[in-house]
Each structure stands twice: as structure tokens, then as C-alpha cells.
Amino acid sequence: MSFDGFVQATRQYAEKEWENIVEGADNDLTPLDEEIIRWAATLDRKHHAVQRALIEHHPEIARLRNRIENLAGYPEDRRLLAWALRPDVVRLMAMRTHRAQLLGHDDYLDFVLKTAGISLTKLEEILEKTLVEYLPRAKELVDKHGLEWQNWFRRLRESFPLEKERNAETLVEPIQEFFNGSDWNRSLTIHMSKKGLAGFARKFPDRSVHVKTHPLTNAVSLKTLIHELSHAGLYLENDPAHPENFLTPPTDEFLATYIEDTVIEKICTQTEKDAIDDVRTLELVRIILSAQFELDLWQRRDIPETCYRMRYERLMPVHDELDWTLDTFRSVDSLLIMFYALGHCARDVLQERKGPEEWGVPDNPAGVRISDYFQPAE
Numbered sequence: 001m002s003f004d005g006f007v008q009a010t011r012q013y014a015e016k017e018w019e020n021i022v023e024g025a026d027n028d029l030t031p032l033d034e035e036i037i038r039w040a041a042t043l044d045r046k047h048h049a050v051q052r053a054l055i056e057h058h059p060e061i062a063r064l065r066n067r068i069e070n071l072a073g074y075p076e077d078r079r080l081l082a083w084a085l086r087p088d089v090v091r092l093m094a095m096r097t098h099r100a101q102l103l104g105h106d107d108y109l110d111f112v113l114k115t116a117g118i119s120l121t122k123l124e125e126i127l128e129k130t131l132v133e134y135l136p137r138a139k140e141l142v143d144k145h146g147l148e149w150q151n152w153f154r155r156l157r158e159s160f161p162l163e164k165e166r167n168a169e170t171l172v173e174p175i176q177e178f179f180n181g182s183d184w185n186r187s188l189t190i191h192m193s194k195k196g197l198a199g200f201a202r203k204f205p206d207r208s209v210h211v212k213t214h215p216l217t218n219a220v221s222l223k224t225l226i227h228e229l230s231h232a233g234l235y236l237e238n239d240p241a242h243p244e245n246f247l248t249p250p251t252d253e254f255l256a257t258y259i260e261d262t263v264i265e266k267i268c269t270q271t272e273k274d275a276i277d278d279v280r281t282l283e284l285v286r287i288i289l290s291a292q293f294e295l296d297l298w299q300r301r302d303i304p305e306t307c308y309r310m311r312y313e314r315l316m317p318v319h320d321e322l323d324w325t326l327d328t329f330r331s332v333d334s335l336l337i338m339f340y341a342l343g344h345c346a347r348d349v350l351q352e353r354k355g356p357e358e359w360g361v362p363d364n365p366a367g368v369r370i371s372d373y374f375q376p377a378e
């Protein structure tokens with residue numbers, strides 16, 4: 001029964017993490033990190049979920065990650081913060097690499113790619129092909145809306161207001177139907193607040209799922225809520241009975257993004273879709289550049305600023321190359337960014353091959369091999 005204990009401990013962790021991030025609590029996560037490691041040690045190490053737990057909940061890694069995530073003890077000034085974060089982010093990457101090597105992988109990148117079932121060559125090919133396709137339109141939108149790297153999210157929200165504010169509750173039923181799910185009402189809670197994180201979803205020990213977003217006044221928050229509800233659907237409909245069925249973060253992100261695109265196609269009005277389409281173009285380009293930067297960084301930790309400038313300047317000028325340390329992905333798991341990108345790319349591939357009507361939620365989300373979505377058409 002040790003797998004149940006493992007799952008339950010990860011959900012307790014999710015709840016305490018939620019309280020820290022969404023409610024500003026100050027829970028010490030260390031006892032739960034230790035408990036997850038204890039359970040993971042009783043399970044077969046061939047499962048990716050077990051290996052990931054052994055890496056991410058290792059006490060030293062967890063402590064540093066939580067410190068970076070909560071920005072505990074760092075300066076508030078943007079530039080001083082970036083300087084202070086730099087060595088810690090690099091150290092976190094080195095620690096993850098070391099743990100992945102102890103588990104028999106070449107490095108951390110190798111571990112993540114194996115979890116996702118995609119090769120580095122294939123990944124790089126998909127990212128670059130999609131980037132080249134979307135870059136010209138993204139540049140037009142950047143000029144039109146006065147976007148810069150340092151004002152990106154604020155400008156994005158201001159530039160795409162919704163004609164009519166959406167009621168979040170009206171989105172739940174169509175998404176639930178899309179999952180063929182039954183009655184999410186009792187187990188799903190949407191928390192809406194202008195403050196803090198734009199999007200977050202977690203499953204608690206009582207199996208309830210909680211989603212946090214900003215109010216739905218613009219296309220960015222509408223797109224984000226649909227993304228978080230896609231996570232919620234995966235968490236509500238998937239109760240792993242075996243480590244094999246435990247959804248790992250790369251697959252979780254890939255599917256949530258892919259499902260998000262599918263759901264938008266089905267349930268949004270044409271005006272909403274037009275606005276979301278521009279946001280998607282901009283975000284897809286930003287995410288691909290970020291993913292390519294991460295691929296460089298995991299191979300060249302010694303020259304992050306050079307890599308950052310080289311990648312990000314393909315869209316627009318970089319005013320401060322230290323900004324790379326401030327990306328929210330740095331602490332959580334910078335490699336997850338690739339799977340957002342792949343989720344969006346999957347839509348384009350499948351649109352050519354079979355059209356939106358035939359896209360769907362896979363029967364066994366945890367068993368998805370991401371590369372299967374990019375096979376050439378039969």
C-alpha cells in the first residue's frame with residue numbers, strides 16, 4: 001500500500017504549497033519533503049514519478065527551491081534581486097543534475113526528456129519550426145501593443161480586454177463535458193483574486209481540486225483559467241492506483257496546454273477566440289524562446305546572459321540580460337516550459353492532420369508519449 005501513502009503525501013504537500021503561494025502562509029514544507037522521500041524510497045525506481053520525487057524532494061534541493069520560490073530573504077529591488085538569485089539558480093540546476101546522474105541519467109535534461117518520451121533533436125526541430133512560423137506575426141503584435149520584455153504580462157493584459165467579463169462558473173460545465181466527467185461541482189473550487197499568481201491548480205488530500213486565477217476581464221486571464229481548468233480535469237478524472245498512472249509534470253503541462261487549445265476552439269465566442277489567438281501567438285513565441293534558452297542553459301550554465309540575449313533578441317531588444325534569473329520558471333522546474341510549447345505545437349500538427357473535432361482527452365493521460373503527437377500523418 002506504499003503507493004497510496006506516496007500519493008497522499010504529495011497531495012498534502014500540494015495543499016501546504018497552495019497555502020504558501022496563494023494565501024501567503026508560511027508553512028515549512030521540509031517535513032513533507034522528508035515524508036515524500038520516505039514513501040518514494042519504498043517504490044520501484046524505474047517509474048519516472050518516483051525518480052522525480054527523489055530529485056525534487058531531496059532536502060537540499062527542496063530547501064533551495066522553496067527559498068527561491070518564496071523569495072525569502074532576497075532584496076526587493078529588481079536588479080539586486082536578479083544578482084542575488086543568479087548563483088542560487090545556477091546551484092539549483094547543478095544539484096538537480098547531480099541527483100539525476102545518481103539515478104543513472106546523463107544529466108537532468110536527459111532525465112526530463114526520457115520522462116516525456118521525446119528526443120532532444122525532435123524537440124529542437126519542433127520548437128524552431130514553430131518559432132519561424134509565428135515570429136513575423138508576433139513582431140507585428142509587439143509593435144502594435146508596445147510590448148517589452150520588462151512589461152510583458154502587464155501590457156498583455158491591458159492590450160486584450162474582453163468586451164464582456166466572463167463568469168468563471170459558465171466555463172466549468174462545458175469543460176467537464178469535454179472530459180466526459182461527472183459532476184465536478186462538489187470537488188472543484190475556483191478562487192479568483194487580482195493579487196498574486198495568475199494561474200495555479202492543485203489537488204488536495206480530500207481529492208478536491210482548487211484553481212486560482214485573476215478576474216476574467218481580459219483574454220489573458222480567460223486563456224489562463226481554461227488552462228488551469230484543463231489541469232483540474234486531469235486531476236479530477238485521473239486517480240492513480242499505480243506509479244505507472246501518476247501524471248508527471250511534463251505530461252501534465254503538455255496535456256493541459258493541448259486541452260486548453262481544444263477547449264477554446266469549442267467553447268469561446270469568435271471575438272474571444274480572435275483576442276486569445278493574438279495572445280497565444282505572443283505567448284507561444286515567448287515560451288519557445290524561453291524553452292530554447294533553457295536547452296542552451298542546461299548545457300552551458302557558465303554563460304546564461306549570452307544565451308539569454310541570443311535567444312530573446314530574436315523577438316525584440318533585451319535591455320537587461322540579468323532578467324533571465326527573474327523568470328518564474330527558474331525555481332519550479334525551468335524545463336517544464338518546453339511542454340507548454342509542445343502542447344501548443346500539438347494543436348497545429350493535429351489541426352493539419354485531423355481537425356479540431358477529432359482532438360480529445362486521451363483515455364490514459366499518464367500513458368501519453370508526447371512524441372506520438374508529432375508523428376507524420378499516415
Ligand SMILES: [Zn+2]
Pocket residue numbers: 227231253256
Ligand atoms: Zn499548467
